Amino acid sequence: MAKKTVIVTGASKGIGLAISTYLLKQGHNVVATARSGHLLKELLHEYPKQLAVISGNIANAHIAYNILEAATENFGRVDGLIINHATLEPVVRIADSRVEDWKKCFDVNFFGAISLLEATLPSLRSSKGNIILTSSGAARHSYTGWGAYCASKAALKSLGDTLAVEEPDIITMSIEPGTVDTDMQKDLREKHISVMDEKDQKKFMSLHEDGKLAKPEEPGHLMANLILNASKELSGQTFRWDSEIAAPYREVDK
Incomplete structure (x- = not known):
């Protein structure tokens, strides 16, 4: 396979780090961006010729063009975009929430994606590239206190649906990674658990205690394979990483 250049946001931890590491090991180029770029x-030391790192908050619109510049100056092209960054906060009931906090959430989870698309769509059209939006079951199911996160993820899914219609030369997919052993799950248990309903508290605590959280590499490696090889009929679809439709792109334990 020809070497490809993929932009990955939220790349310093969890799923984003798993995606980036997998792509680099396969010989591809990665432009990784995160607020904690130092991580x-x-x-970067291991893959100095394949990896470019941009540190910053994706809510700042100019960051998107810094990312595009890093891709084109270092690698000459953009073949894939994985919009993986997200914030869960504010975790608060709607009656107790502030509109300013909801706007901050949407600036990261939704408008940050818009900025990236504004910057990269011309390049992705040229390369007939792929786009993955990291979605969530929260785009379809609501949890007490998660209003801003759920709404922003629902908006992101709608964005992906529209993008697939408007950009027929680009394959756009929304992937639900399920419940994954990441910092977001840790924050749920340690910082936000009291806000949620009792049944949801028990659900997320037991997933951790029973060892039922997915490893970041499981959805991460699937998403890496999809950004490289997804077939055209997947464009416009939303599916879980462990669904039947994703099976051809999942790694099989040997």
């Missing part, structure tokens, strides 16, 4: 220092 990618070790990966």
Whole structure:
């Protein structure tokens, strides 16, 4: 396979780090961006010719063009975009929430994606590239206190649906990684658990205690394979990483 260049947001931890590491090991180029860009220092040392790192908050619109510039100056093209960053906060009931906090959430989870698309769509059209939006079951199911997150993820899914219609030369998919052993799950248990309903508290605590959280590499490696090889009929679809439709792109334990 020809070497490809993929932009990955939220790349310093969890799923984003798993995606980036997998792509680099396969010989591809990665432009990784995260607020905690310093956490990618070790990966940059290991893959200095394949990896470019942009640190910053994706809510700042100019960051998107810095990312595009890093891709084109270092690698000459953009073949894939994985919009993986997200914030869960504010975790608060709607009656107790402030509109300013909801706007901050949407600036990251939704408008940050818009900025990236504005910057990269011309390049992705040229390469007939792929786009993955990291979605969530929260786009379809509501949890007490998660109003801003759920709404922003629902908006992101709608964005992906529209993009697939408007950009027929680009394959756009929304992937639900399920419940994954990441910092977001840790924050749910340690910081936000009291806000949620009792049944949801029990659900998320037991998933951790019973060892039922997915490892970041499980959805991460699937998403890496999809950004490289997805077939055209997947464009416009939303599916879980462990669904039947994703099976051809999942790694099989040997």
